[in-house]
Amino acid sequence: MLNLYNTLTRRRDAFEPLEPGIVKLYTCGPTVYNVAHLGNFRAYIFEDILRRTLEYRGYRVVQVMNLTDVDDKTIRGAIAAGISLDAFTQQFKDAFFEDLKTLRIKPAEHYPAATAHIPDMIALIERLIERNHAYVADDDSVYFNIASYPAYGRLARLDLSSLQPGTRVAHDEYAKDNVADFALWKAWDADDGDVAWDSPWGRGRPGWHIECSAMCMRYLGETFDIHTGGIDNIFPHHEDEIAQSEAATGKPLARYWLHCAHLIIDGQKMSKSLGNFHTLRDIVAMGFRGREIRYLLASAHYRQTLNFTFDALHAVRSALDRIDTFRQRLQQVAGGITVSQETALPDWAQNTAAKFDQAICDDLNTAAAYGALFETIHEGNRLMDGGRVSDRDAAAVLTMFDRWDRVLAIMTPDADATTVNGAEDPVIAGLLEQRQAARQGKNFKESDRIRDLLRDKGWIVRDTPAGQELKRAHITSDRHSLDGSIACAQ
RNA sequence: GGCGCCGUCGCCAAGUGGCUAAGGCAGCGGAUUGCAAAUCCGCCAUCGGGGGUUCGAAUCCCCCCGGCGCCUCCA
Numbered sequence: 006m007l008n009l010y011n012t013l014t015r016r017r018d019a020f021e022p023l024e025p026g027i028v029k030l031y032t033c034g035p036t037v038y039n040v041a042h043l044g045n046f047r048a049y050i051f052e053d054i055l056r057r058t059l060e061y062r063g064y065r066v067v068q069v070m071n072l073t074d075v076d077d078k079t080i081r082g083a084i085a086a087g088i089s090l091d092a093f094t095q096q097f098k099d100a101f102f103e104d105l106k107t108l109r110i111k112p113a114e115h116y117p118a119a120t121a122h123i124p125d126m127i128a129l130i131e132r133l134i135e136r137n138h139a140y141v142a143d144d145d146s147v148y149f150n151i152a153s154y155p156a157y158g159r160l161a162r163l164d165l166s167s168l169q170p171g172t173r174v175a176h177d178e179y180a181k182d183n184v185a186d187f188a189l190w191k192a193w194d195a196d197d198g199d200v201a202w203d204s205p206w207g208r209g210r211p212g213w214h215i216e217c218s219a220m221c222m223r224y225l226g227e228t229f230d231i232h233t234g235g236i237d238n239i240f241p242h243h244e245d246e247i248a249q250s251e252a253a254t255g256k257p258l259a260r261y262w263l264h265c266a267h268l269i270i271d272g273q274k275m276s277k278s279l280g281n282f283h284t285l286r287d288i289v290a291m292g293f294r295g296r297e298i299r300y301l302l303a304s305a306h307y308r309q310t311l312n313f314t315f316d317a318l319h320a321v322r323s324a325l326d327r328i329d330t331f332r333q334r335l336q337q338v339a340g341g342i343t344v345s346q347e348t349a350l351p352d353w354a355q356n357t358a359a360k361f362d363q364a365i366c367d368d369l370n371t372a373a374a375y376g377a378l379f380e381t382i383h384e385g386n387r388l389m390d391g392g393r394v395s396d397r398d399a400a401a402v403l404t405m406f407d408r409w410d411r412v413l414a415i416m417t418p419d420a421d422a423t424t425v426n427g428a429e430d431p432v433i434a435g436l437l438e439q440r441q442a443a444r445q446g447k448n449f450k451e452s453d454r455i456r457d458l459l460r461d462k463g464w465i466v467r468d469t470p471a472g473q474e475l476k477r478a479h480i481t482s483d484r485h486s487l488d489g490s491i492a493c494a495q
Numbered sequence: 496g497g498c499g500c501c502g503u504c505g506c507c508a509a510g511u512g513g514c515u516a517a518g519g520c521a522g523c524g525g526a527u528u529g530c531a532a533a534u535c536c537g538c539c540a541u542c543g544g545g546g547g548u549u550c551g552a553a554u555c556c557c558c559c560c561g562g563c564g565c566c567u568c569c570a
Contacts, residue, residue: 033570041570048570076568162498163566187567213568235570236500242568265570266500269563304519305508310501310563317507320520327519330533360517364509372509376518383518383535390535449529456531467532474532 007062007366009055009231010308012239012262013160017368020261022230027065029225030056031259032113033217033234033242034070037097038078040284041104043302043313044268044275048235050299051265051307051369053110055233057412058365068113069224071217072098074120075200075210084198091120104285107295108302109414117220119211123202125219126211129253130189130204138252142180145192145207151185154248160262161240187245188212214245221258222250232259236266268302268311275313288318292481297321300415303371322479324379329418331382332406334389337471338399350405351398353388357381358405365412378409433464437473440466 008017022028032052035041041049052070059066073079074094083093098118105112119126130147133139138153151157158164192209193201201208221229227250234243243262250258267274270281288298300321305311350358357377364373385402388394410416436455443451459466465476 035570036568045570051570073568078568161565164497185567237565237569240498240565240567245567267564267570272562274563301507308500309508312507314507317520320507323521324519327533334534370509372507372519373517376509379518386534387536444529447529453530465532468528468530469533476532 007058008368009261009263010368012264015162018261022064023228023260026063027067028059028231029229030059030066030068030231031217031221031225031229031233032056032068032070033232033238034072034116035097035101036073036076036078037094037101038076038082039097040100040286042275042282042284043270043288043298044235046104046108046285046298047268047302047311048233048265049105049110050108050302052233053108053414054303054307054369054371054412055231055263056111056113057414058369061365061408061412066114067225069115069117069221070113071220072101072116072118073213073216074098074118076119076213080197080200080210083200090200094118100286107285107289108299109295115224117224119216119220122216122220122223123211125223126215127190127204129215129219129222129249132253133189133249136252138249139189140182141206142182144180146180146188146209147190147206148181148186149189149245149249149252151183151187151248154252156251157248158244160247161244163240163244187214187241189215189249214242214249217242217246218250218253218258222254227254227258228256229259231261231263233263233265236264239264265307266310268313270313272312283313292479293318294419296415296419297325300325303413303415304375306368306370306372308368319481325415325418327382328378328416331385332403332416335385335394335399335403335406338389338394338396339403340396342396342400344397344400344404346404346408348397348401348404350401351394353384354381354398354402354405357384361409371413374409374413378413381405433459433462433475436462437466437475441473444468 007020009020010016011018030052032049034049035045052068056066056068072094075090079090079094083090086093130139133149134141134147137150139147139149141147189212190204190206190209191212192207197210200210202210221232232243232246239262247258269275270279270283273279273281275282285295285298289295297318301313301318302311304317304321357380360377360380361374364370364377367373381402385394389399406416436459440452440455440459443449443455456466459475460478463478463480465478467474467476
């Protein structure tokens with residue numbers, strides 16, 4: 006059984022899809038006015054792990070992630086750049102998909118763009134007007150009438166009567182009947198430049214929330230299973246989505262609402278003014294890998310504020326090394342044999358296998374799942390030291406790791422980071438040969454000199470009973486190692 | 496002012512009423528190694544502070560201290 010914490014009920018609810026075997030999932034995506042930052046990716050990794058867990062549990066998943074390509078920020082950005090809205094947002098859409106790959110995030114089935122669904126939004130707004138849930142104001146904008154929807158505030162647990170207007174209430178929204186009413190359609194104004202669509206209410210553009218309602222219903226139906234986003238989306242975005250969708254259809258929109266907590270940097274909110282604002286690209290440029298960042302962003306439970314630090318990121322590298330070393334060791338013991346998932350696990354792995362499943366199915370407890378992973382590694386190493394792991398057992402554990410990795414996606418090194426045979430580079434191969442000869446002749450001074458030389462060239466060599474092994478050294482530059490010193494090998 | 500979250504070993508982080516408080520990183524001692532590396536063995540926290548409930552609390556309640564978030568377009 007899979008339990009998921011549902012913001013709607015504020016409990017961990019047993020998950021059961023509407024339609025057996027298939028899960029319809031809507032995940033709030035990026036506003037493409039900028040390159041996404043670490044906080045955004047914390048949420049997308051959470052959603053990826055949710056998706057992967059559902060698949061792990063045997064469900065087929067239909068996931069929709071919207072791309073918000075029209076709003077105040079995208080319009081402002083396009084005008085500032087002097088290019089069309091489409092051209093402006095396209096570059097960030099491209100960057101977004103590249104970043105998803107870097108982080109091993111599985112693609113969704115659909116990535117609808119808001120600008121491609123304006124007619125759907127107009128149709129939905131018309132439906133709301135017909136049902137008296139929306140009205141055209143004097144400024145030719147259309148607003149949702151909150152007073153017509155008594156359940157408003159149910160998700161965020163907000164008491165409407167106590168709602169105080171925040172500082173960001175636009176001054177120009179005087180046309181609304183009620184300050185809490187929100188825009189479904191915004192009449193064109195000069196700040197919009199040439200961004201506008203025709204509608205029954207004149208030229209204008211959609212409000213923020215309506216795109217998600219229109220697009221989730223188009224791709225997933227009027228009621229679907231899971232809707233996710235960052236914790237900050239609970240109000241107003243998701244609250245408004247529920248109001249306008251359910252007022253239009255009379256049916257519940259999504260049955261499970263999951264929200265991911267924020268990320269902080271060194272205990273502080275990530276912000277440009279504090280100088281701790283990082284995009285994924287910034288971190289990659291320092292020499293860290295997507296795999297490492299993914300591991301770190303999934304290392305805390307998704308409903309817990311995650312403290313991102315460079316110390317922690319360095320620690321990840323060592324942890325991943327431990328995983329890699331263990332898997333290599335298992336492969337050696339397995340000696341090339343592979344087994345199916347049905348093959349019985351050795352006793353020592355059955356225990357942690359159960360722990361892993363329990364953890365991941367308990368509201369996606371990735372931190373505890375990592376615990377099970379490392380307990381397996383410890384026990385496996387211990388038994389392999391004693392020569393008490395058969396080839397078949399090693400293969401079975403490798404198969405289990407592969408299965409776990411369908412959820413975690415952190416086990417395998419990047420293709421360009423895998424151990425390379427030194428023979429591929431004649432210089433390196435030559436040095437290895439020289440070192441081998443020196444060691445055979447007990448000339449350890451010379452062998453140590455070559456080892457240092459290799460390290461300077463970016464390779465770490467270690468001696469094993471099977472001979473020399475070469476690993477690529479991993480160089481990063483961040484505030485803790487600005488000298489570009491060599492950290493652990495990848 | 497309203498609503499909500501959090502404070503667990505040097506760092507990251509599980510655990511939310513009852514086995515000796517997971518796990519990773521770092522550190523210390525030992526085994527192993529020509530030296531390293533890897534691995535193993537051992538060591539390394541009583542849970543922000545105070546009070547209360549309970550046979551029993553890191554886990555529930557109250558107060559205080561500290562940090563974070565939402566309150567109309569921010570994941």
